[in-house]
Amino acid sequence: MRKLLNTVYVTTEGTALKKDGENLVAEVEGAERARVPLHMLASVVAFGPILLTPALIGTCAERGITLVILDRNGRFQARIEGPVTGNVLLRRAQYRAAEGGEDIVRSIVIGKIANQRAVIRRAIRDYSEEMDPQARAALETATDRMAMILRRVQAKDDSVELLRGSEGEAANHYFAVFDHLIRSPDPELRWTARSRRPPLDAMNALLSFLYTLLTHDCRSACEAVGLDPAVGFLHRDRPGRPSLALDLMEELRAPLADRLALSLVNRRQLRAADFRRMEGGAVLLTDDARKLVLTAWQDRKKEERLHPFLAEKAAFGLVPWLQAQMLARHLRGDIDAYPPWFWS
Structure with a gap:
């Protein structure tokens, strides 16, 4: 049976999401608020104005971790994913x-x-x-x-x-x-x-x-x-x-x-x-x-x-x-x- 991986939901406006080694790190006003190992993630869903660093975007695309961007009210805006691997x-x-x-x-x-x-x-x-x-x-x-x-x-x-x-x-x-x-x-x-x-x-x-x-x-x-x-x-x-x-x-x-x-x-x-x-x-x-x-x-x-x-x-x-x-x-x-x- 497939393992249920996590989805990280980011709702705090102004949060910066970045890659630190093998982890996704969330910072608010320069202070670390959360740290999640990348191998445990299936996707990241960001609400509103959230900063995504290029290093994190590249790593997520490479590892098949989907990045979804919604406005602060939950309406879809964009989706970032790596190469399509469909048969x-x-x-x-x-x-x-x-x-x-x-x-x-x-x-x-x-x-x-x-x-x-x-x-x-x-x-x-x-x-x-x-x-x-x-x-x-x-x-x-x-x-x-x-x-x-x-x-x-x-x-x-x-x-x-x-x-x-x-x-x-x-x-x-x-x-x-x-x-x-x-x-x-x-x-x-x-x-x-x-x-x-x-x-x-x-x-x-x-x-x-x-x-x-x-x-x-x-x-x-x-x-x-x-x-x-x-x-x-x-x-x-x-x-x-x-x-x-x-x-x-x-x-x-x-x-x-x-x-x-x-x-x-x-x-x-x-x-x-x-x-x-x-x-x-x-x-x-x-x-x-x-x-x-x-x-x-x-x-x-x-x-x-x-x-x-x-x-x-x-x-x-x-x-x-x-x-x-x-x-x-x-x-x-x-x-x-x-x-x-x-x-x-």
Whole structure:
């Protein structure tokens, strides 16, 4: 099993990142604040104005350590990586499969809907006694309708367009009852509808931030196994969009990102004061809240779950790489189909 390497998140503005021997060193106003061995790193994610020395950039590129630069609000700006090492034969197979890919899209959609439904079922199981009867009825109805969509997707040989429609239909049912999963007393943390670019409320701001982190991990996983992250199956090709990374993350949004967001809010680790509203209406995490979320994200990635196809336990943080590897094996013809990852 692949070793789960670390991702370093740098959030303090003005931090200088440099190479010192075999270590990455972070300095703030000339004082050393952190030191991490380079061999333990998979990537470095910098938020806002962070200094990267040429020596560090060159070493990271040489050793396959990805440098990702985001603005202070978490929006992607740039990515620095070394030479592409993807297998050209694997990528040719990927490009050919992307012209159709109904079987792969079907697996992704099945995995996503099943995992969204599992999140709702888990909430019903754990908190049914505390729920309002109408809320529980709404959750039960949503899971029943999502189960019907799942059976339809599994039974019919639909086109990619119809599969996309089924995925969107299930997502509408899921987010229509998402507010019933929130148990925070703060009215500012209630859910109304999905909004992005920019997020217009606190829960959307939290989800968007977590989805950004998950996208980075899925893109790195694609590149690690030699796939082209820009050429997907469920998501249409678009210049500058990592469509395949977005495909891989669909199965993981609900169990990894959504569940973490709900945990942070329901355990009252995040409150209304941890979000700020900008002049244009966008809602963003405060700096301290962002650090709390990053710490929780790293801890969640260390948790282990049984991989249903491999029948082995693996850390959450390795699941994107394992799924990218399963997809690569399918494209090479080593396995008959791409096996989705089911959370339980």
